[in-house]
Amino acid sequence: MRNIMGAALCALLAGGVAFGASAETKLTIATVNNGDMIRMQKLTDDFTKKNPDISLEWVTLEENTLRQRVTTDIATNSGQYDIMTIGTYEAPIWAKKGWLAPLENLGADYDVDDIMPSIRSALSNDDKLYAAPFYAESSMMMYRKDLFEKAGIEINGRLTWDQTLDIAKKLNDPANGVYGICLRGKAGWGENMALISTMGNAYGARWFDEEWKPEFNGQEWKDALSMYVDILGKYGPPGATSNGFNENLSLFNAGKCGMWIDATVAASFVTNPKDSKVADKVGFTEAPCAVTCTGANWLWAWNLAIPASSKNTEAAEKFIAWATSKSYLELVASKDGWANVPPGTRMSLYQNEKYLDAAPFAIKTLAAIDSADPINSTLKPKPYVGVQFAAIPEFQGIGTVVGQQFSAALAGQVTVDQALANAQESTDRTMQKAGYY
Structure with a gap:
């Protein structure tokens, strides 16, 4: 018996399995086929290089289809997705039902207080944030x-x-x-x-x-x-x-x-x-x-949220923190220019002279969001x-x-x-x- 167990152990080690090594976590992300989300997918090498133990699988859908799929998934608790792209309509309703995991570990440098107050309020329940805004619009x-x-x-x-x-x-x-x-x-x-x-x-x-x-x-x-x-x-x-x-x-x-x-x-x-x-x-x-x-x-925002059915909430929250952070805006700016960063979510963006100079529509966008x-x-x-x-x-x-x-x-x-x-x-x-x- 000892010889058999020893042989099995040698075979496992020879095959590259090391005890104590962390297995790769795969996140399945459902999102809408809008331009800013497509750009995000192209930039995710920045995230995976920083988090080599996390891989990403994208499910990119037309708007109506996305809504149908994620609603069915979360209502039936099927756990098909780890991260969902949802709107300001779904977020408070689903949070109250207990269908979403609260976002409580976005990191010390995330700066939740920088999120536009009206958007943050729309995504919260009992003073807890249940979705993070990727971009907001009027x-x-x-x-x-x-x-x-x-x-x-x-x-x-x-x-x-x-x-x-x-x-x-x-x-x-x-x-x-x-x-x-x-x-x-x-x-x-x-x-x-x-x-x-x-x-x-x-x-x-x-x-x-x-x-x-x-x-x-x-x-x-x-x-x-x-x-x-x-x-x-x-x-x-x-x-x-x-x-x-x-x-x-x-x-x-x-x-x-x-x-x-x-x-x-x-x-x-x-x-x-x-x-x-x-x-x-x-x-x-x-x-x-x-x-x-x-x-x-x-008034609308597309947001990233974690269904309560996900078994990968820690990794999912890491990705959401990356995709909705101030540093992500800087990443987009470095690749495609300040005019193309996701708008409407952070107050600091509208105090950024580089953005205001590059985006002739910035002030009108902010005024429209504020008026809604x-x-x-x-x-x-x-x-x-x-x-x-x-x-x-x-x-x-x-x-x-x-x-x-x-x-x-x-x-x-x-x-x-x-x-x-x-x-x-x-x-x-x-x-x-x-x-x-």
Whole structure:
């Protein structure tokens, strides 16, 4: 028996297995296919060199698919991912449910207090941080200064949606491959509804009244959806119902959009000569208002979080600390320039003269983020928190269905009135079933 055990031990040692050596930890990371996340993946050699005992496996998905996958995974406690890219909608809800691990060991030099207060608050529960922001955004208008000048258009103050419609009509030149405006048309609570919700806010609409009853049967939503269908249907690119953030970014960078109202994070891409044919022709201004400017631009952050089901929380927290640190911003700046660092998460970035000099959009981005108030984002009082979403568990399903109805209206499959009636009926049914009234 001793000879057999000795032979086995020799075989193990000969095969390179040493007792006491630490096994490699593999982290599976689910993320969205946005440009800043793609850049992060390209830079992770910096992390693995510092942490040779940790390897990374990436699952990179389109936005709607990512949300479906991570929601299913965390709700069923299946433990497929060690790190998830989630939004400001999911973070507080999932933290309260006990689905996320608190981030309590990010390191002495991480500087949690440098995170934007509004973002940190949105990602915390009981004063504990449950997700770390990778980048934060609001929304604004990006436009072609050369086309505006050619058409004799000057921006004096914040535009209304009626004025934006008139401008889109003037800029629209499909014969030469230029469309008056590009907007999100792809259905999804975080796709077309991110934009349309802020349009609704601008027209005085709410998702729910103070008794939690949906209000899609009101004039405010009719005005907002009618404007959306009118402006994008007449002066947007063909096939707009397939276009989300990434598709519109490609169109704008190819010079095909006179205007684009979307996430402030796009600014570094549309002004980067490596990505954009119109990099030196882009101007920035606030998202349009209507009867009010309250809630007319959204507030969002993409964040990294650890599901409670992960068995690799220590290694996962090391990666999150690396990817969301001030030193990561410096790493991106050293590789791609200060204008391309992930924006909106750290106060110190907006005190950095190198960044302010390199990023002509920096101050407008900060102003947009600061102006977005998740508590007071509608003209009338509301019972929910959130600018372009309602922070309740049921919203993900509600927003998806409503987004599909509004996309169908854009495609001409249903009328605006039919889409709103369907949205009202389905949302009312869900809220009653959930016991809100």
